Amino acid sequence: GAGVSQSPRYKVAKRGQDVALRCDPISGHVSLFWYQQALGQGPEFLTYFQNEAQLDKSGLPSDRFFAERPEGSVSTLKIQRTQQEDSAVYLCASSLARGITYNSPLHFGNGTRLTVT
Amino acid sequence: DAKTTQPNSMESNEEEPVHLPCNHSTISGTDYIHWYRQLPSQGPEYVIHGLTSNVNNRMASLAIAEDRKSSTLILHRATLRDAAVYYCILVYSGAGSYQLTFGKGTKLSVIP
Numbered sequence: 269g270a271g272v273s274q275s276p277r278y279k280v281a282k283r284g285q286d287v288a289l290r291c292d293p294i295s296g297h298v299s300l301f302w303y304q305q306a307l308g309q310g311p312e313f314l315t316y317f318q319n320e321a322q323l324d325k326s327g328l329p330s331d332r333f334f335a336e337r338p339e340g341s342v343s344t345l346k347i348q349r350t351q352q353e354d355s356a357v358y359l360c361a362s363s364l365a366r367g368i369t370y371n372s373p374l375h376f377g378n379g380t381r382l383t384v385t
Numbered sequence: 386d387a388k389t390t391q392p393n394s395m396e397s398n399e400e401e402p403v404h405l406p407c408n409h410s411t412i413s414g415t416d417y418i419h420w421y422r423q424l425p426s427q428g429p430e431y432v433i434h435g436l437t438s439n440v441n442n443r444m445a446s447l448a449i450a451e452d453r454k455s456s457t458l459i460l461h462r463a464t465l466r467d468a469a470v471y472y473c474i475l476v477y478s479g480a481g482s483y484q485l486t487f488g489k490g491t492k493l494s495v496i497p
Contacts, residue, residue, distance in 0.1 A: 310489050323483060326484075368477070368485055369476075370417035370477075
């Protein structure tokens with residue numbers, strides 16, 4: 269079956285441009301997570317959705333970052349007025365359970381590599 | 386959040402067993418030990434998890450110390466495809482947690 273799909277795979281943006289990154293989770297998965305991974309570092313949490321509700325956005329680094337999941341399936345991470353420090357891989361994950369549970373692993377997509385020039 | 390400590394990197398010869406250590410001296414009784422790995426240019430993938438007893442699955446084995454302050458992920462026969470960054474993560478067994486906290490992990494190199 270299909271896994272988590274993210275598009276585009278690569279995105280180059282000029283500083284100041286807006287970008288939108290898409291995530292298609294596994295069908296039927298309640299939970300959706302966004303992570304940011306800088307080069308050589310582990311993934312860092314950005315935000316969490318349970319169905320269409322955004323229950324945790326404590327990891328979003330600034331108000332330039334906005335995420336939505338309006339119908340409880342596909343999600344979009346939008347970054348406004350991109351800066352060079354936004355260059356990273358953005359990972360999306362989904363799971364069957366509500367929130368993080370010990371017996372329901374996260375399924376990650378392969379990410380979108382964003383480069384801001 | 387309870388923290389884990391892993392070596393930055395390890396090397397293994399192909400077809401030999403690999404033991405990847407993880408220290409978690411502040412683990413609480415309600416924390417599970419999870420392992421994920423991240424192959425180059427891919428997202429992390431779940432490997433295995435356990436609470437107290439040793440666990441086996443088709444990918445790996447997890448050996449947990451009796452005091453639960455450390456654990457070891459065991460790959461029985463390393464292949465080139467096992468070259469990845471391995472993350473040891475503590476997962477609270479209760480409700481209301483929305484964040485999985487990754488550290489830097491251990492980068493495993495497999496030598497042909």
